[in-house]
Amino acid sequence: MSTNNILEVENVSIAFGGLKAVNGASLTVERGTITSVIGPNGAGKTTLFNLVSGSLTADSGSIKLDGTSIEKLKPHQIAHLGLIRTFQGAKIIKRLSVLENIVLAGQNNPGEKLWRIMTPKVRRDYEEAAKEKAYGLLKEVGLESLSDSFAGILSGGQRKLLDLSRCLMADPKIMLLDEPFAGVNPALVERLLTVLNTIRAKHSLSFLLVEHDLETVMNISDKVVVMAQGQVIASGLPGSIYDNDVVVDAYLGSRKRNS
Amino acid sequence: MEAFLQPGFWVFVLVMAGIYCIFALGLQVQYGLGGMMNFGHVGMMALSAYSVAILVITYGWNLYLAAFAGVVVAAFGGALLGLTTIRLRGDYFAIVSIAFSEIVRYVIQNSDNFTGGTRGSLAIPSKTGAFTSYTKTFEPVLTKVQDLLSPILGDVVNRDFAMLLIVWIVAGLLLLFVSRTQMTSWARVLRATREDDHVPSALGKNVFMFRLQALIFGSVIAGIAGVFWSLQFSILAPEDFQTIVTFYAWMILIMGGATRVKGVPVGALFFGFLYAGTRFFEFPPFTWFSSSERAYLRVIIIGLVLIILMIKRPQGVFGKREEMVLEQ
Amino acid sequence: MADFIQLLFNGLVTGSILAIAAVGVSIVYGVLKLVNFAAGDFLTLGAFVTVFLSVDRHVPFVVAIFVAMLTIAAISVALEFTIWRGLRKSKAGTLSLFLVATGVSLIVRQLILIIFGVGSRKFNVDQVKTYQFLGAQIAQAQLVVLIFASATIIGLGLLIAKSPIGKGMRAFSDNPSLASVAGVNVDRIILATWLISGLLTGLAGVFQGMVQGSFESTMGWMLLLPIFAAVVLGTIGDAYGALLGGFVLGLVMELSTWSIFFGGVPSSYKPVVAFATLALVLLVKPEGLLGYKARSI
Ligand SMILES: Nc1ncnc2c1ncn2[C@@H]1O[C@H](COP(=O)(O)OP(=O)(O)O)[C@@H](O)[C@H]1O
Ligand SMILES: [Mg+2]
Numbered sequence: 001m002s003t004n005n006i007l008e009v010e011n012v013s014i015a016f017g018g019l020k021a022v023n024g025a026s027l028t029v030e031r032g033t034i035t036s037v038i039g040p041n042g043a044g045k046t047t048l049f050n051l052v053s054g055s056l057t058a059d060s061g062s063i064k065l066d067g068t069s070i071e072k073l074k075p076h077q078i079a080h081l082g083l084i085r086t087f088q089g090a091k092i093i094k095r096l097s098v099l100e101n102i103v104l105a106g107q108n109n110p111g112e113k114l115w116r117i118m119t120p121k122v123r124r125d126y127e128e129a130a131k132e133k134a135y136g137l138l139k140e141v142g143l144e145s146l147s148d149s150f151a152g153i154l155s156g157g158q159r160k161l162l163d164l165s166r167c168l169m170a171d172p173k174i175m176l177l178d179e180p181f182a183g184v185n186p187a188l189v190e191r192l193l194t195v196l197n198t199i200r201a202k203h204s205l206s207f208l209l210v211e212h213d214l215e216t217v218m219n220i221s222d223k224v225v226v227m228a229q230g231q232v233i234a235s236g237l238p239g240s241i242y243d244n245d246v247v248v249d250a251y252l253g254s255r256k257r258n259s
Numbered sequence: 260m261e262a263f264l265q266p267g268f269w270v271f272v273l274v275m276a277g278i279y280c281i282f283a284l285g286l287q288v289q290y291g292l293g294g295m296m297n298f299g300h301v302g303m304m305a306l307s308a309y310s311v312a313i314l315v316i317t318y319g320w321n322l323y324l325a326a327f328a329g330v331v332v333a334a335f336g337g338a339l340l341g342l343t344t345i346r347l348r349g350d351y352f353a354i355v356s357i358a359f360s361e362i363v364r365y366v367i368q369n370s371d372n373f374t375g376g377t378r379g380s381l382a383i384p385s386k387t388g389a390f391t392s393y394t395k396t397f398e399p400v401l402t403k404v405q406d407l408l409s410p411i412l413g414d415v416v417n418r419d420f421a422m423l424l425i426v427w428i429v430a431g432l433l434l435l436f437v438s439r440t441q442m443t444s445w446a447r448v449l450r451a452t453r454e455d456d457h458v459p460s461a462l463g464k465n466v467f468m469f470r471l472q473a474l475i476f477g478s479v480i481a482g483i484a485g486v487f488w489s490l491q492f493s494i495l496a497p498e499d500f501q502t503i504v505t506f507y508a509w510m511i512l513i514m515g516g517a518t519r520v521k522g523v524p525v526g527a528l529f530f531g532f533l534y535a536g537t538r539f540f541e542f543p544p545f546t547w548f549s550s551s552e553r554a555y556l557r558v559i560i561i562g563l564v565l566i567i568l569m570i571k572r573p574q575g576v577f578g579k580r581e582e583m584v585l586e587q
Numbered sequence: 588m589a590d591f592i593q594l595l596f597n598g599l600v601t602g603s604i605l606a607i608a609a610v611g612v613s614i615v616y617g618v619l620k621l622v623n624f625a626a627g628d629f630l631t632l633g634a635f636v637t638v639f640l641s642v643d644r645h646v647p648f649v650v651a652i653f654v655a656m657l658t659i660a661a662i663s664v665a666l667e668f669t670i671w672r673g674l675r676k677s678k679a680g681t682l683s684l685f686l687v688a689t690g691v692s693l694i695v696r697q698l699i700l701i702i703f704g705v706g707s708r709k710f711n712v713d714q715v716k717t718y719q720f721l722g723a724q725i726a727q728a729q730l731v732v733l734i735f736a737s738a739t740i741i742g743l744g745l746l747i748a749k750s751p752i753g754k755g756m757r758a759f760s761d762n763p764s765l766a767s768v769a770g771v772n773v774d775r776i777i778l779a780t781w782l783i784s785g786l787l788t789g790l791a792g793v794f795q796g797m798v799q800g801s802f803e804s805t806m807g808w809m810l811l812l813p814i815f816a817a818v819v820l821g822t823i824g825d826a827y828g829a830l831l832g833g834f835v836l837g838l839v840m841e842l843s844t845w846s847i848f849f850g851g852v853p854s855s856y857k858p859v860v861a862f863a864t865l866a867l868v869l870l871v872k873p874e875g876l877l878g879y880k881a882r883s884i
Contacts, residue, residue, distance in 0.1 A: 053461060079463030091458050093451045103444075104451055105462045111444030112464070114472050123443060170462060296682055298689075343866050346873050349681050350622050350823065354815045355869070358862040361812055369855045491627040506689050513686065548701070562697075569683045569690075570673055575830035 002191035004062075006031045006174050006206045007083075010033060012061030012071070013230075021047040024061070025231035029174065029223075034200065034207040036217040036238075045210040046088055048227070049178055052208075053085040054078040080107070082173035086180065088210075092158040092166075094152030098143060101151045101162060102134035103127070106167035130169075137165040140209055141195055157188045164195060174206040181216045193220060214241065268535070270419045276531030277426035278487045280524050282504075283511040284433055286481030290555025291517045292446055293473035294453030296353040298505055299340065302360030303478040305500035307333040307485030309367060312380040312495055315393035317373075319386045322396045329489075330482035336363070341471040357502055368497040379496035394493045401425075426487055430524065433480060438520040440476075449473055503558070507534075510565050516574055533564065589722030594841045596649045596720075599728045602837020603736035604794045608810065609817035609829035610743060611787035617760030617824035618780045619671065621683075624688040624789055627811030628695040631661050633792030634802055637697055638708045648711065652793050659792075660785030666691065667781050692808075699804045707803040710793075714800050728797045736794055740830060743787070747826050760824050813840065813861040820865055834840060839864050 007029040014022050022044040027033045029199070037045050049083040052063055054075040063071040070078050084105075093101050109130065111123035112223050138144045143162040146154065154162060160180060167175050180196075181189050197220065199205065211217045218238050225235040226244075234244045279354040290332035295502060314325035323532060336359075343541020344355045367374045375382030385391040404421035412420075414565045440446055451459045452466050460466050489495060511530045608630060609734070615623045633655045640651035663840040674683060716727040747753035755776045758766040767773050795810060796802045817836045821828025843852045852860055 010287070055457065055461075075457075075460040076463050076465045076466075079461055084463075085461050087457060091455060093454050093458060095454060096447065096450060100447060103449055104459070107463055109444045112448055112469075114440070114443075114445050114476070115444070117440055117443060127444065166462070254475075263676045278752060290682075296685065298685070343870060347869060350616075350685075351819055351869070352871075353681075353685055354622065355862075355866065358815070358865070360814050362859050362862055365856065366860055369853065502689075503693065506693070507685075509686055509689075536703045550704075552701050555700045559694050562693040566670065566687050566690040569679065570670070570677070573677075573679060573683050 002014060004031050005029060006066055007052070007208065008062075008064040009048070009052060010062045010064075010200040012048070012058040012063060014047060014051060014056055014059050016243060019229050022051060022058075025227065025230065025232045026061075026082065027232060027235060029206050031206055032204060033222035034217075034220055035225060036208060036209040036211055036222045037225045037227055038211050038214050038217065041212065043227040044230040045227055046178055049085060049176055049208075049210060050206050052078075053083060055213075079170065082171075083176065084167045084170045084172035085176035086163045086167060086178055088178040088182070090156070090163040092151045092159050092162055094150060094155065096151055097141045097148050098151050098154065099134055099138065099147040100133065100160060100167045102137055102166050103130045105166045106130045106133075107170055110172075134165075134169055137168050138162075140168075140198070141165050157184055160184060160188075160192065161195070163168075164192075164199070168199060171204065174208065176208045176210075179209045179212060182212060189216060196220060214238075266415050267417060267419065270415070270417070270423055272286055272531045272535040273528075274419050274423045274426055274491060275534075276527045277423065277430050278484050279506075279507065279511060279530060280430045280527035281426070281433060281487065282481055282484035283508040283515075283527060284430070284437055284520070285477035285484065286508050286512050287477075287517070287520060287523050288437060288440075288480065290512065291519070292441065292453070293449045293470055294349075295345075295357045295470060295474060296349055297340075297474070297477070298353045298502070299358070299360035299363075300477070300481055300510075301474045301500050301502065301504040302340075303333040303336045303481035304365040304488060304504070305360070305363050305367060305497075306336045306487035307482035308489040308495055308500075309374055309380070311486055311489045313374065313383055315379070316383045316391050317387045322393065325393075325553055326486045329486050330479055332475035333482025333485060334475050334479045337475040337481075338471065340478075341474040345467055345470045345474065357505075360500070360502060360505065364497050364500050367500070374497075377497065380494055382539050392493060394490055397490055402526035422491055426491075429483065429487070433483070434520060434524065437480075439518060445469070445472075482496065507561075510561070510568075513565070513568060513573075533561065537561070590845060592721045593723035594845050595838070596723055596725055596729070596733075598838035598841035599834070600733050600736075600837070601841055602834035603740060604791050604798065604819045604833075605686040605810075605813055605837050606833025607736060607739055607743075607787050607794070608693075608791035608814045608832045609821070609833045610826050611784040612814055613818045613821070613824055613826050613829035614756060614760075614780050615773045615784045616818070617826065618777060619675070619753035621671065621684050622688060622815075623784070624811070625692040625806035626687070626784075626814065627667055628699070628785055629662070629785070629788045629807070629810075630792035630795065630806060630810060631802075631807035632662075632699055633654055633789030633797035634693060634806065635703045635708065635804075636789075638710055638796070639703065640707070642711055644688055652790070655793060656786045656789035657698050660782045663781040663785035663788075664778060667777065686826055696804060696808070697763070703804070703805070708796075709801045710797055712797055726798075728800075732794045739787075739790065744827070744830070746783075752776070756780060757826075809858065812858045816861040816865040820868055832857050836861050836864060 005028045009028070010026045011024050012022060013020065013024050025044070025048055027035065027037070035050065039045055047056065051058050054070065054073050054077070058071055061071065062069060065078065065081050065083050068081060072083065093104065096104065110126050116123050135144060135147060138147055141164060143158060143161055146158070151162060164180070180192060184192065200207065209221070211216055217224070221238050222237045223235060224241050226233050226241060234241060236244070282300070286297060286300055286305070291296045293526050310329035310332040311322070311325045314320040315322055320328070340356060340359050344352050347355060368377055370376060371382070372384060380393070401418050401421040404424060405416050405418065408421070409416045448469050449460055452469060461487050478513055507530060511523065511526035514529050515526030539559050545556065548556060608626065612623050612626050615621055636655035636658050637651045640646040640654055641648045646654070652775065670687060674687060712728050714726070714728060714756050718725045718727070718730065747757065753767070755771045756779070758769065758771055759773065759776050769798070788799065795806060813836055817832035820835060821830070821832030840857045840860050844854050845851050
């Protein structure tokens with residue numbers, strides 16, 4: 001396998017009771033690229049994310065992040081290695097301010113050690129730098145005017161923007177975004193896409209996206225992986241997906257015939 | 260009714276309020292910050308209070324060293340509870356934590372040769388064989404404080420008054436320390452975990468360790484309350500440490516508004532006066548009951564106050580409604 | 588061997604009582620997401636009402652038991668209307684529910700003390716008569732309890748599996764929003780839940796009183812820990828799990844006193860054994876015996 005892969009998922013499976021939610025799925029993400037996983041509801045996309053990010057432990061299979069095996073690690077350990085994920089529907093901490101939501105994501109914050117109560121200067125220095133950086137990230141997505149409000153008051157779209165900048169605060173190597181465009185109006189989809197493209201250029205990041213709908217991610221994806229019933233049924237360049245018979249039958253079929 | 264007019268009685272009430280203030284402050288760290296519904300808090304106080312008594316009486320330790328050890332034992336109690344239960348869901352955690360404190364009490368009650376069993380700390384076997392009071396070395400301290408204060412404040416100053424001063428000074432320092440810690444990034448992570456486990460752990464926070472720390476921190480504070488409890492009463496009995504004591508601490512926390520450190524002393528004073536005040540219900544319908552029945556009535560009234568509070572003002576007497584709403 | 592038979596039998600008796608009480612707690616949790624701390628004290632109340640009617644007022648024992656069960660059920664339903672419904676409407680969180688339930692428990696216990704006094708009480712049942720069985724001594728009261736408790740458990744199992752109310756309860760605890768969409772009458776399910784839970788709790792109290800011989804106001808509280816342990820062990824909210832958990836704990840508690848295990852645990856430590864068992868199981872399987880896997884931290 002090419003060493004240029006930031007993420008390598010090989011043959012992972014997990015079952016809930018009798019249901020094989022992910023069944024021998026494999027995929028790779030090349031450094032600096034955007035890979036999108038698409039598939040109908042219940043295909044196992046979110047479960048695959050949970051496996052990669054450590055929220056669930058796979059029954060079998062291997063997952064490598066930048067060459068390190070992570071399939072046995074806990075979510076926070078995987079995050080430390082540079083994989084940061086979002087959750088479907090943008091989970092924000094409602095009772096922290098918008099700025100604090102972002103500062104929360106900072107890594108190696110000395111103030112998170114209880115004994116650092118004894119070294120106020122170290123804490124304060126980090127905190128000031130972190131707040132400045134967080135504010136900059138908020139500016140990138142245009143939320144700076146809300147920085148001191150409770151995040152609970154944000155609209156759905158604003159939450160997604162906050163979620164994106166929060167991930168960036170952690171300086172990840174790869175970001176996993178679960179349906180970042182779902183339930184978002186077309187204007188905001190445009191905005192999110194622009195933000196994503198800027199981020200990608202500026203922070204030289206790799207992405208793994210999950211989307212329900214192929215059209216949305218068509219233009220920004222370098223590679224598309226199609227899942228159905230827990231299995232990867234096809235992967236390749238976005239354009240090639242339309243020509244794949246299996247995919248057409250399983251997933252795109254009805255729509256293609258209609259259009 | 261005379262007690263009502265005696266300053267000595269109210270001084271005692273304030274001492275108790277101070278001890279409860281410290282005790283509830285431990286819960287504030289665990290629940291107000293970390294969202295952990297610890298219903299076994301009294302177990303840590305029992306561990307520390309009994310450790311003090313046993314170490315001094317049976318092993319002849321210096322009282323202050325024993326007090327320190329008592330707090331350490333409470334911290335270990337918190338760690339033990341945490342290591343086994345932090346991964347559990349909120350309601351499981353609450354149930355298992357109650358069980359923890361009840362087990363502590365059962366063990367105290369049934370280990371006659373070690374804790375004095377049902378006969379309390381008076382029956383703890385002493386090193387010398389003769390009866391020993393574990394507070395013996397503390398009484399001179401109180402006398403000294405009294406001697407210092409009597410010339411200034413006059414007659415009010417008695418043993419309890421000296422105790423009141425010490426307890427509230429410690430409570431004040433702890434309040435200050437805790438409100439300090441609440442401004443740190445450590446506290447921010449805990450606040451986040453209070454709403455959701457997944458987000459902080461996906462951002463690289465070891466939620467388990469943060470919760471464990473908060474639990475141990477709160478247990479240390481409960482341990483300090485236990486030391487004062489043991490000093491105030493000089494005699495301990497297993498039934499001092501029933502689950503109802505944890506329940507009182509919750510009442511204090513809720514009255515003050517659970518997420519605010521400053522609410523704790525206010526809630527503690529409020530509770531102290533409510534608890535003591537119900538002693539003076541010497542008018543009908545209360546006079547229809549015998550004095551022992553009135554003790555039961557007092558608990559009923561406290562239970563009712565809490566129920567009404569939870570229905571009418573779940574954010575506490577002094578809390579903000581929005582805090583509860585955003586929590587949903 | 589005789590020891591073993593004896594303890595096995597004791598375990599079955601304790602287990603059947605725990606199972607009945609645990610189902611009462613578990614269905615309330617399943618349907619209402621409420622951990623009923625007052626269950627222990629209602630259990631005591633059931634025993635006290637029965638003793639009051641049958642011993643003090645000479646009402647026939649069986650009639651007294653039914654009246655006691657109905658009393659507990661009626662109080663449970665009354666509390667639904669006065670307290671729980673309002674709390675649900677105002678979307679009270681887990682903590683509020685916990686604290687209110689603890690408040691109710693305190694009040695009930697004090698009321699028992701005021702109304703029935705402090706002393707310990709006894710039913711008018713033959714405490715002396717015992718049967719010999721494979722070398723074990725089996726008290727008549729125990730045997731009667733085991734027979735009637737088993738019948739109750741079988742009836743209960745059928746009720747939950749087959750009756751429309753039982754099916755509705757299960758559907759509702761699995762997925763409240765789906766169940767109410769699917770036309771399950773939510774209010775009726777909730778009332779039925781309180782009713783059944785109240786009847787079971789009262790009955791468990793009488794059974795425990797019979798087995799114990801004499802009992803006082805703290806009987807239910809002492810039993811509450813093992814009951815909760817049974818509920819959690821069987822996965823909170825799962826009625827069949829609670830039955831299983833009850834029997835498992837009953838057997839573990841009694842067998843732990845067997846002298847071949849390092850001389851056996853002193854019997855006053857039985858509740859500790861119950862919780863130690865629970866802690867062990869939760870360490871291995873944090874979601875209870877019958878639960879699903881899910882990990883967050
Ligand atoms: N924790 C879980 N327990 C049981 N079943 C689950 C769990 N998580 C997901 N599933 C099931 O696994 C399947 C895949 O779900 P998911 O990964 O969320 O699909 P997608 O994100 O592609 O819509 C679904 O049938 C879902 O019901
Ligand atoms: Mg999904």
